[in-house]
Amino acid sequence: MNASNWQTHFRTRRVLITGGMGFIGSNLAIQLVNQGAQVTIADAMIPGYGGNLFNIEPIRQQVTVNFCDIRDVNTMNYLVQGQDYIFHLAGQVDHILSLSDPYPDIDMNIKGTAVVMEACKHHNPKARVIYTGTRGQYGSAVSLPVDENAPTHPKGIYEITRLTAEKITQVYHEVHGIRSVMLRLTNVYGPRAQMIHARYGVVNWFARLAIDGAAIQVFGDGQIKRDFLYVDDCIEAMLMAAVCSDAYGEVFNVGLDQPTTFLELAQTMIEVAGTGTWAFAPFSPERKAQEPGDFYSDISKIKRIVGWQPRTSLAVGLAQTIAYYRAHKAHYW
Numbered sequence: 001m002n003a004s005n006w007q008t009h010f011r012t013r014r015v016l017i018t019g020g021m022g023f024i025g026s027n028l029a030i031q032l033v034n035q036g037a038q039v040t041i042a043d044a045m046i047p048g049y050g051g052n053l054f055n056i057e058p059i060r061q062q063v064t065v066n067f068c069d070i071r072d073v074n075t076m077n078y079l080v081q082g083q084d085y086i087f088h089l090a091g092q093v094d095h096i097l098s099l100s101d102p103y104p105d106i107d108m109n110i111k112g113t114a115v116v117m118e119a120c121k122h123h124n125p126k127a128r129v130i131y132t133g134t135r136g137q138y139g140s141a142v143s144l145p146v147d148e149n150a151p152t153h154p155k156g157i158y159e160i161t162r163l164t165a166e167k168i169t170q171v172y173h174e175v176h177g178i179r180s181v182m183l184r185l186t187n188v189y190g191p192r193a194q195m196i197h198a199r200y201g202v203v204n205w206f207a208r209l210a211i212d213g214a215a216i217q218v219f220g221d222g223q224i225k226r227d228f229l230y231v232d233d234c235i236e237a238m239l240m241a242a243v244c245s246d247a248y249g250e251v252f253n254v255g256l257d258q259p260t261t262f263l264e265l266a267q268t269m270i271e272v273a274g275t276g277t278w279a280f281a282p283f284s285p286e287r288k289a290q291e292p293g294d295f296y297s298d299i300s301k302i303k304r305i306v307g308w309q310p311r312t313s314l315a316v317g318l319a320q321t322i323a324y325y326r327a328h329k330a331h332y333w
């Protein structure tokens with residue numbers, strides 16, 4: 001299989017998305033349904049996370065939704081059966097929370113992933129699994145851009161548990177033959193993210209402030225660089241990696257080869273929105289403790305093996321993001 005036929009490959013395929021009511025999962029579900037896949041979503045709708053019924057409004061009649069926790073062994077044993085692909089996105093994603101309470105990360109991200117992979121081992125070893133980890137697994141960059149061979153020194157429990165879950169997935173690939181792809185996503189932004197708090201999803205939070213005509217706080221001197229990726233590009237990377245045989249067993253960065261500073265991000269956001277202001281602000285102690293500094297991904301490996309590359313510029317991605325939330329504010333604010 002190669003990734004060139006990814007737009008037709010999923011027609012009639014059975015796909016399970018854990019965390020499918022959330023930001024990335026719901027965008028993925030919509031894309032898959034539009035391609036003709038039979039999609040089942042498993043999501044616990046945990047308060048404060050990104051799960052939102054409105055996220056799947058365009059496909060409500062065409063997906064099966066199972067409100068469940070991935071740590072429920074019997075449910076996962078049942079749900080994985082007959083699936084061609086499993087996109088495993090559910091987990092504790094609030095890296096600020098993980099500083100004060102490490103247990104949800106350990107329980108959901110590590111145990112939850114083990115439950116999903118055990119379910120595959122016993123009930124559907126032919127399924128292909130796509131796991132979404134984070135650039136945070138690297139910690140501070142030793143050199144830039146950061147490639148997949150860079151050392152991993154996570155700066156928080158969230159990031160440690162994401163790395164552990166990636167390793168669990170890799171072990172099931174190598175030892176139990178569950179074909180899996182491990183992705184390390186950079187900061188992803190776009191429609192259908194939670195917009196109620198600033199603990200994760202910085203770009204979307206900036207969008208909310210701009211839309212509200214409020215001041216965007218740019219921490220420090222605003223010169224820290226990141227590669228901000230539009231969600232449609234992220235979904236394309238996930239789908240293309242899923243159908244690429246050479247990708248199984250591999251770890252890939254999914255990012256943008258164009259870094260932007262946080263100050264540039266705030267300024268572009270305000271320009272695109274036509275509203276909002278920005279001001280410098282000091283880092284809070286907990287944000288300072290977890291801030292890895294400049295980070296941008298080397299994406300040459302996924303370009304070479306999978307053939308994926310991002311297509312959306314920051315200005316276009318931000319314009320689409322702002323237009324979506326302006327149109328559907330009532331469902332997110």
Ligand SMILES: NC(=O)c1ccc[n+]([C@@H]2O[C@H](COP(=O)([O-])OP(=O)(O)OC[C@H]3O[C@@H](n4cnc5c(N)ncnc54)[C@H](O)[C@@H]3O)[C@@H](O)[C@H]2O)c1
Pocket residue numbers: 018019020021022023024025042043044045046049050051052068069070071088089090091092093108112132133134135162184185186187188189193194201
């Ligand atoms: N958004 C990003 O910038 C980004 C960056 C790197 C990695 N990731 C990873 O991508 C994945 C999806 O992130 P997102 O931004 O869409 O988050 P999100 O909060 O929008 O979605 C996560 C979904 O998972 C569900 N969930 C959480 N724990 C669960 C459990 N135990 N059982 C069942 N459902 C559960 C939540 O209810 C939510 O709907 C996560 O694994 C995250 O670590 C995201």
